[in-house]
Amino acid sequence: xxxxxxxxxxxxxxxxxxxxxxxDIGRTRWPAKVSDNSLGRLAxxxxxxxxxxxxxAPSTASVLDDRDDLVAARAEVAAxxxxxxxxxxxxxxxxxxxxxxxxxxxVEFEMLARSDVRRAGLGALGCLTAGAPSAPADALSSxxxxxxxxxxxxxxxxxxxxLTRDLRSATAQLRTVCCYTSHLAAHLLAAxxxxxxxxxxxxxxxxxxxxxxxxxxxxxxxxxxxxxLSDLSGQSNTPGEIASLDLQAALDRAxxxxxxxxxxxxxxxxxxxxxxxxxAMDELVWSADQVARKQQYAVAGLILxxxxxxxxxxxxxxxxxxxxxxxxxxxxxQPRWVSSNLPIYFEDLTDALAxxxxxxxxxxxxxxxxxxxxxxxxxxxxxxxxxxxxxxxVPNRTRRTTxxxxxxxxxxxxxxxxxxxxxxxxx
Numbered sequence: 474x475x476x477x478x479x480x481x482x483x484x485x486x487x488x489x490x491x492x493x494x495x496x497d498i499g500r501t502r503w504p505a506k507v508s509d510n511s512l513g514r515l516a517x518x519x520x521x522x523x524x525x526x527x528x529x530a531p532s533t534a535s536v537l538d539d540r541d542d543l544v545a546a547r548a549e550v551a552a553x554x555x556x557x558x559x560x561x562x563x564x565x566x567x568x569x570x571x572x573x574x575x576x577x578x579x580v581e582f583e584m585l586a587r588s589d590v591r592r593a594g595l596g597a598l599g600c601l602t603a604g605a606p607s608a609p610a611d612a613l614s615s616x617x618x619x620x621x622x623x624x625x626x627x628x629x630x631x632x633x634x635x636l637t638r639d640l641r642s643a644t645a646q647l648r649t650v651c652c653y654t655s656h657l658a659a660h661l662l663a664a665x666x667x668x669x670x671x672x673x674x675x676x677x678x679x680x681x682x683x684x685x686x687x688x689x690x691x692x693x694x695x696x697x698x699x700x701x702l703s704d705l706s707g708q709s710n711t712p713g714e715i716a717s718l719d720l721q722a723a724l725d726r727a728x729x730x731x732x733x734x735x736x737x738x739x740x741x742x743x744x745x746x747x748x749x750x751x752x753a754m755d756e757l758v759w760s761a762d763q764v765a766r767k768q769q770y771a772v773a774g775l776i777l778x779x780x781x782x783x784x785x786x787x788x789x790x791x792x793x794x795x796x797x798x799x800x801x802x803x804x805x806x807q808p809r810w811v812s813s814n815l816p817i818y819f820e821d822l823t824d825a826l827a828x829x830x831x832x833x834x835x836x837x838x839x840x841x842x843x844x845x846x847x848x849x850x851x852x853x854x855x856x857x858x859x860x861x862x863x864x865x866x867v868p869n870r871t872r873r874t875t876x877x878x879x880x881x882x883x884x885x886x887x888x889x890x891x892x893x894x895x896x897x898x899x900x
Contacts, residue, residue: 621756646717754844769826
């Protein structure tokens with residue numbers, strides 16, 4: 474029964490995002506516990522689907538306004554919960570209140586499961602939680618998917634949980650991705666088979682210049698990390714570090730499949746491959762821009778929390794109390810590093826990060842123009858969270874739907890306000 478209650482709680486949460494509530498059970502809060510049993514794993518899967526719906530940006534969540542897709546999604550969720558309920562029904566004695574409540578729930582689940590008269594799948598709603606490029610067919614098309622996975626891995630890490638070695642690793646990852654992208658741009662320009670027009674060639678040169686400017690700033694950032702220590706040295710083990718290895722392997726397969734760098738005419742044998750490379754570069758630079766902005770936001774948060782250290786001799790230039798007394802006395806040894814939350818001590822680092830992120834954002838705009846995606850909306854990870862729309866239907870045992878918009882408060886579709894927002898990632 475504990476596992477069944479977890480399934481029920483996850484189903485209620487999932488259906489809530491699909492704008493429907495299960496009678497009185499929709500207002501009941503069951504304690505959810507993690508279990509390794511079959512029902513426990515089912516509850517985790519249904520709950521994960523609800524979390525993915527909750528994380529959608531307002532621009533992509535507009536697909537929830539299609540009533541046919543909503544009905545189909547409700548039917549799928551209810552059918553899954555109905556399968557679990559039938560399994561639980563065989564384990565409960567008949568002469569118990571739990572058995573009667575279970576029968577009532579099964580009636581509501583069955584009504585929802587049969588509500589999809591279209592029987593044509595989820596439609597556009599089935600692609601709502603994907604958000605990534607289509608499945609790769611070759612080494613070139615896998616670049617976009619690996620870049621999207623890399624960017625999402627960095628987005629999954631809370632900024633204030635990062636250590637200095639994680640931020641140093643992010644800087645190295647950005648430099649690697651941008652160097653590969655610059656290499657692709659140079660080969661596109663050098664390949665006569667690419668058949669690029671004058672405007673595309675000019676944009677590629679502009680993209681190369683922007684990536685070189687980013688590299689200059691990234692070198693300054695890397696040098697600053699050696700002077701800002703908040704943790705011991707070591708290898709980063711964040712999800713972004715692991716995803717970057719997969720991205721680098723995909724880049725290697727594209728530019729040197731057999732351990733040898735391909736010549737421009739080998740990498741770009743025809744115009745179709747050239748257009749595919751422009752699409753891949755768009756994804757690479759956009760993902761790098763997102764990671765750079767998240768790194769900038771993480772550094773700002775760590776400085777505000779006073780978790781970055783500054784060499785004492787640099788602090789002493791602005792604050793005389795940190796100067797060492799000249800000779801004599803029995804003053805104890807002073808540490809070489811001090812922590813501070815004053816932004817003035819980190820101007821070199823923050824200026825270099827802003828320089829790099831600014832040029833990377835400009836480069837992302839050029840890459841979007843090259844790929845022809847400048848007028849297409851892309852989901853941004855820093856958009857505020859949504860709240861569910863009003864409940865549309867509530868099934869009851871008489872197979873009748875009752876409008877609920879007049880009986881409950883309308884939460885609307887307005888985003889929730891946030892007290893701290895990361896820097897904007899829109900180009």
